[in-house]
Amino acid sequence: MTAGWYGDPWNAAPWRWYDGVSWTGHTVATPPGQAEARKPRLPSFLSVPVIVTALPGTVLIGVGAVLVPLAILLGFVPLLLVVPVLLWMDRLEPEPWSARLHAFLWGSFVAGAVSVVVNTITAIATTETIAAVVSAPIIEEIMKGLAIVWAVRRKEVDGVMDGLVYAGFAGIGFAVIEDFLYFFNADGEGLLLQTFVGRALLTPFAHPLFTAWTGLAIGLAVRRQAPLITAWWGLALAIASHAAWNGSLSVAEDETGMVFTLIVLLGFVALFLGTGVAVVVLRGRDQKRFTELLPFLGQRYGLPPDELAALSTWPARRQARRTMQKADRKRFDARAAALHRLAALYDHPTPPDPADELRLRAQLAEASA
Numbered sequence: 001m002t003a004g005w006y007g008d009p010w011n012a013a014p015w016r017w018y019d020g021v022s023w024t025g026h027t028v029a030t031p032p033g034q035a036e037a038r039k040p041r042l043p044s045f046l047s048v049p050v051i052v053t054a055l056p057g058t059v060l061i062g063v064g065a066v067l068v069p070l071a072i073l074l075g076f077v078p079l080l081l082v083v084p085v086l087l088w089m090d091r092l093e094p095e096p097w098s099a100r101l102h103a104f105l106w107g108s109f110v111a112g113a114v115s116v117v118v119n120t121i122t123a124i125a126t127t128e129t130i131a132a133v134v135s136a137p138i139i140e141e142i143m144k145g146l147a148i149v150w151a152v153r154r155k156e157v158d159g160v161m162d163g164l165v166y167a168g169f170a171g172i173g174f175a176v177i178e179d180f181l182y183f184f185n186a187d188g189e190g191l192l193l194q195t196f197v198g199r200a201l202l203t204p205f206a207h208p209l210f211t212a213w214t215g216l217a218i219g220l221a222v223r224r225q226a227p228l229i230t231a232w233w234g235l236a237l238a239i240a241s242h243a244a245w246n247g248s249l250s251v252a253e254d255e256t257g258m259v260f261t262l263i264v265l266l267g268f269v270a271l272f273l274g275t276g277v278a279v280v281v282l283r284g285r286d287q288k289r290f291t292e293l294l295p296f297l298g299q300r301y302g303l304p305p306d307e308l309a310a311l312s313t314w315p316a317r318r319q320a321r322r323t324m325q326k327a328d329r330k331r332f333d334a335r336a337a338a339l340h341r342l343a344a345l346y347d348h349p350t351p352p353d354p355a356d357e358l359r360l361r362a363q364l365a366e367a368s369a
Contacts, residue, residue: 005354014358044098045105047150053109057177064184071183074196075176078204082175086168086208089279092286092314093340094333095165099156103147103166107173107207111143115174116181129250137210137242144170144207145214145235152222155356158344160282163219164212171208175199178207206245209271213237216278225348241271286340287314293343301342301364311336334367 005015005028017026042048065072090100115136122135147170151157157166179199186195217234221227245268291312298308310320310332317336321329342360345352 004351006357014361015354044096044154045101047102047106049110050102050105053113054105057109057113061180064180068184068187071187071192072180074183074192074200075179077196077200078172078175078179081201081204082168082172082208085205086165086172089161089168089283090165092283092290093158093161093344094337095156095162099151099154100165100169103151103169104173106147106150107144107170107175108177111140111147111170111174112177114143115140132250133243133247136246137239140174140207141210141214141235141238141242144174144211145218145238147173148211148215148218149228152218152228155359157219157222158341159223159286159347160216160219161279161286163215163217163222164279164282165215167211167215168208171211172204175204175207203268205272206268209268209275210238210242210245212275213241223344223347225350286344289347290340290343293346294339296346297339297342301339301361303339307335311339331367335364338364338367 003018006018015028017024042051061072086100087094118139119131119135123131144167148157148163148166151162151166157163182195182199183192186192213234214231215234217231217237218228221231248263248265294303294308294312297303298305310316321332324332338360342357342364345356345360
């Protein structure tokens with residue numbers, strides 16, 4: 001460990017100086033040159049882009065709810081299928097609800113508004129097929145991916161699983177808004193039931209799965225402490241899979257097109273199953289690494305032995321929670337989440353940023369209050 005200011009391992013002060021060989025007696029409340037964090041002006045589930053696009057978007061949804069209320073109601077059905085899966089993925093180190101809500105709102109309004117404008121202009125200038133196969137995959141995946149970048153900017157992404165979770169919430173947010181439009185138009189054509197079954201029941205995971213490639217690549221870049229530009233391959237795969245899906249739907253009118261669509265559909269099923277396996281493997285990897293770091297975390301942050309034992313495995317954690325009152329369970333879960341973030345901080349080849357450790361250490365202290 002290089003010389004510098006680090007969180008005091010004995011909890012006697014916020015920061016203690018490490019001279020490169022041993023801990024010294026020099027402690028400070030704030031390291032020299034480390035400015036205090038500016039208090040945000042907006043709630044964490046909002047941002048300027050979300051507010052700007054949500055205002056007209058909410059008005060349009062309200063008009064749709066008055067004209068075709070069933071279309072709006074059915075548009076929320078995919079949430080019942082997708083969100084429980086995302087929460088299951090996120091249960092080891094649950095992200096703040098405000099952060100997940102921001103990703104959802106970004107996907108719904110920011111990505112939705114920009115995509116509608118760009119795709120409409122493209123369709124007018126060229127054809128609807130080009131807009132669906134070329135324009136839509138590019139602009140939609142870029143805009144959904146920016147929701148993950150925004151979470152990275154807020155230091156809410158610690159690794160691969162976080163990237164996948166934010167990708168999922170941005171993707172399902174976009175899907176809900178898109179379904180509103182599809183169901184509204186389908187109702188006027190007398191095809192609401194068929195459209196609902198195809199989009200909400202058979203393929204509710206489409207947009208989250210496309211954007212999962214971007215989330216995976218960004219999560220890997222964060223874990224490796226690499227520039228986000230190195231995650232370009234994830235965005236490229238998201239665009240390619242999205243384009244293949246839209247292209248298959250565009251040519252599904254004749255016999256040859258039906259065969260192509262069937263092949264793409266089978267590929268979509270394989271992608272869904274492969275993503276599920278990858279999520280299970282990643283969660284297992286994260287839990288194993290967390291268990292390996294627990295003794296170090298316990299020593300550094302003064303964790304009692306019984307808490308270390310309760311956090312060592314998922315069955316042990318479930319058993320410990322069963323014996324707790326509601327308030328104690330909430331505190332226990334908050335501490336576990338904070339410790340998982342601290343473990344992710346040390347799951348890097350280089351020493352952690354002291355400012356990041358102080359921020360996460362404050363979360364641990366707040367969870368213990």
